[in-house]
Amino acid sequence: MNNSRPAILISIIVLIAIVLLTKLFMIQVADDSFLKRAERNAIQRVVDHPYRGLVYDRNDKLLVYNNPVFDLMVIPKEFTVKDTARFCDLFNIEKEELIIRYQAARKYSWVKPSPMVKAISNEDFARIQDYLIDYPGLFVMTRSVRAYPQASAANALGYIGEISGAQLEKDTVKYYRQGDYVGLAGMEGFYEHYLRGRKGVKYKMVNVRGVDKGSFKGGEYDTMSMAGKNIVSTIDLDLQLYGEKLMSGKRGSVVAIEPSTGEVLAMISAPSYDPNQLAGSRFGKNYGLLTMDETKPLFNRPIMAMYPPGSIFKVVQSLIGLQEGIFTPNTTFPCNQALVKCHPHPSPANLFGAIKYSCNPYYHQGYRKLINREVSSNTFIDTRIGLDQWRESVMKFGLGSPLGIDMRNEKGGQIPGSALYNKIYGENRWKYSTIYSLSIGQGEMLVTPLQMANLAAIFANKGWYYPPHLVRSIDGSSENIPEKFRTKVSVGVDAHHFDMVQEAMAEALSGTANRAIIKDIVIAGKTGTAQNPGGADHSVFVAFAPKDNPKIAIAVYVENSGFGGRAAASTASLMIEQYLRGDITRPALEEYVLAGKFLY
Known part of the structure; x- marks a missing residue:
């Protein structure tokens, strides 16, 4: 018995040694997880x-x-x-x-x-x-x-x-x-x-x-x-800087587009901020301050702010009426101010005069003919059918939905149809007398400044546009930009209808926006005053120039500045001159805009 004890102890020691050696072999040879873990600690x-x-x-x-x-x-x-x-x-x-x-x-x-x-x-x-x-x-x-x-x-x-x-x-x-x-x-x-x-x-x-x-x-x-x-x-830095200078101390937007390409030449949102504020270690702090700023400098007005288009929309009404055969250049309506207020001008007016003088009663009566075509003896149904057909034509002008610019969070505005009025008033409980404010670009209609600049490009191009975009080339090639920005879009109105409209818009400056006139440069434009329930109305102007070979189309909104022929038209005119000539020949007008005395 005693003689067997050493043998047992030796056997136990050998067994333990075998187990330890086996485990060591598994750790160091068969299983490399510990090696990898060690390497990770050192790498x-x-x-x-x-x-x-x-x-x-x-x-x-x-x-x-x-x-x-x-x-x-x-x-x-x-x-x-x-x-x-x-x-x-x-x-x-x-x-x-x-x-x-x-x-x-x-x-x-x-x-x-x-x-x-x-x-x-x-x-x-x-x-x-x-x-x-x-x-x-x-x-x-x-x-x-x-x-x-x-x-x-x-x-x-x-x-x-x-x-x-x-x-x-x-x-x-x-x-x-x-x-x-x-x-x-x-x-x-x-x-x-x-x-x-x-x-x-x-x-x-x-x-x-x-x-x-x-x-x-x-x-x-x-x-x-x-x-x-x-x-x-696509941005022209000199034009961008000049536009920001003109809009300093104001609220609103300026969007300028090259009509032949859809390239955005300038996009001003006022007030704005120094982009260096959101670079580096102070991003969080500065972003918080900008977010709390009551002037909303982070709010990208050109693509996010929505306003009524005002009288500028009368040009769209004219083109739809011509295409549908409801209007001819000689269609005449009296300036009946019992229907809607208007400013003094020769009356009655044909379509050319209605655009030139921006006659409200003309479009009140003309829009009724567009909407109520007596396709139904029930006036409620007739208005509903006519409104939805009209809305379909309007949306072809790039209104009522986002244009798809290469930026996020673009708003689409609103072109109201029967669904909206059914929701507000109930089915068969509204008719033309409920919605006539749409005739002059007011009421429930909303557009963005970008859409308005695109409208100016459509007027310049006689019925087509390229979707507005901010990039000309990527890595040296224009082929890299999205295909949609190189695809022409038609608005469904024959080109010959734009001839008279362009002439009327050129004449409109002498009637409603003589501040915008530039010697030796023919501008075709249209003023607007967008109603603002929260305060003074907004000044609006769209234009393109030169009329016969357009290089720039522009839309200007200056908030709380009243009549479009003042703030907006003056700003647009200076921007056009800066882009086409490279300098300003009307320092008094520039000083007028910079002073901003038109603000209410």
Whole structure:
């Protein structure tokens, strides 16, 4: 018995040794998970963020470029701070924010880097770089933010910001990660796929103190980033800057379009903001301030504000009436102010005179003929049928739905039909006398300034347009822009009907907008006064010039400025002269607009 004990002990020891050796073999040879885990602790994966594509104006002037900034990254396992107050002061971060970001980093990963302080400027980085060695677990990663040489075109260009959780969920290809920056508005948002470029990845060896020991396996697994594609926009920077100067201190919109292409030459939303405010580390703070600003500088009026078109819509009524055979150039109605108010002018007027003098009673009577065609003996049904047919014709002019410009959040306005009035009044409980205000572009009708500028382009082109857009080329090729912007759209009105209308619009300036007249440049235009239940009416004007070879079509809304022949027509006329001549020959008119004494 005693002699067998050594043998048993030896057997047990051998058995244990076999188990341990087997386990060791499995860990070190058969199972490489521990090796990979060890490598991950020693290998740092650094994302190489590409430079976003640059944005130029139509004359190759730089609008948007990239400015290098630095993100302070933290590896929670290695990070220690002895003097929190000194750290916060040095790195310009609140103690509460430091705690929140450190806890978020720990939650994400104990050993992987997370951002601690974002978008550190070159100046601040120069100040702090010598102190980084005092804080284990910190390192700096370089990326870029947008910068703007001119404080201009903010609403058209848009801005970039940190991607949201909702956007991450929609990212089916998993390109983005939490903390990435993405285009959120304007051209930045719409053309994000082109501007963002392609991320690269570099793997670096680091020791336990996080000191860089060189690339992992000679960079075998590294991938290069690829810069985003450059964009040439349709914007004319000089015209844009001049328009913003004219609209300074006012509220409203200016949209100018090249009729032959649909290219947007200028898009002014007033008041606006300096786009540099939403670049870099102060994005969050400044965005909050801009959001709370009662003047709503982030509200993109050209595509989001909706107003009644006013008397400008009379031109559309005229063209539909001509196409439908309801009007002829000689159709005459008296200026019967018992129907609706009007201003003094020769009466009775034919269609040419009605456009020239903007006769309200003419369109009250003419619109009745358009709507009530006696297709039914029941006047309620007759009005309903006529209204829906008229609405279909109006919407062909790009009204009542978004035009599809290359920006997000475009509004479509409203062209009312029977469904709306049935909802308001009930079926068969409304007729022409209920809706006659539509005859002069008032009532429940709403349009955007962009749609009005597009109307001016339609008048200039005699019945067609290209959908308005903000980009001429991507990566040097116009073929890269969406096909719809190179597809002509017809409004369904024969070209010959526009001849008389264009002549009447040219004559209209001497009748309602003589301030807009420019020597040696024939402008065809139409004034409007958009009713505003909340205060003074809005001044409206659309035009194109030169009349016989149009180079620019424009719409101007100046809020709370009354008659269209004052603020809006003057502003549009100066914009036209600036674009066609390159300078202003009427300094008194410019001073009148800049002074803004027409504001109520």
